[in-house]
């Protein structure tokens with residue numbers, strides 16, 4: 001399974017370039033793994049990760065409250081990411097402002113996140129913001145994560161003081177507060193080694 005990185009300049013930034021993914025997929029070598037196939041696989045992984053995390057978070061918030069739910073994000077989010085990181089894939093979450101320094105973006109991720117911010121400011125629906133490319137025989141994919149109302153308990157401006165203290169004790173370098181609904185909280189970021 002190889003993708004010819006130089007066969008097409010394959011950047012997909014939904015909303016920015018209106019090149020349909022299928023067109024790029026056709027331009028890639030048909031016998032080899034196409035950018036389109038990899039993107040479809042990446043989307044499936046993001047869905048699985050997002051769904052599982054959201055479900056667990058919601059359940060814990062409802063049954064045990066926000067303090068316990070911090071543990072979900074603290075321990076389960078990386079565990080779920082790990083569980084979908086199979087067959088050469090690396091699945092993670094990142095942001096321009098991170099809570100956990102381990103989630104800090106690489107340079108290319110920073111650039112994609114900044115482009116997402118610009119697109120969002122220009123009125124693009126955050127649900128459609130995604131990116132896919134192959135660089136140095138590595139497939140890269142990112143999908144924006146918008147801030148929803150449920151996120152504000154832990155990422156908003158007015159947090160419960162006890163909760164705030166708990167988060168601060170776990171994450172002394174926390175930058176991920178002060179968000180409003182609709183803002184870009186971060187992104188799912190996936191890579192797959194194609195060597």
Ligand code: HEC
Pocket residue numbers: 057066067068069070073074075077078093094095097098099100101103145146147148150151152153154155167176185186187
């Ligand atoms: C119960 C508290 C809580 C809620 C609610 C919550 N988060 Fe978080 N969030 C956290 C914690 C704790 C981390 C750090 C996780 C880690 O250690 O990797 C985190 C990390 C993240 C990250 C990874 C980047 C970073 O800042 O380290 C993203 C992206 C994120 N949250 C998005 C969201 C979104 C979107 C929602 C709403 C759907 C949400 N969170 C709801 C507590 C919460």
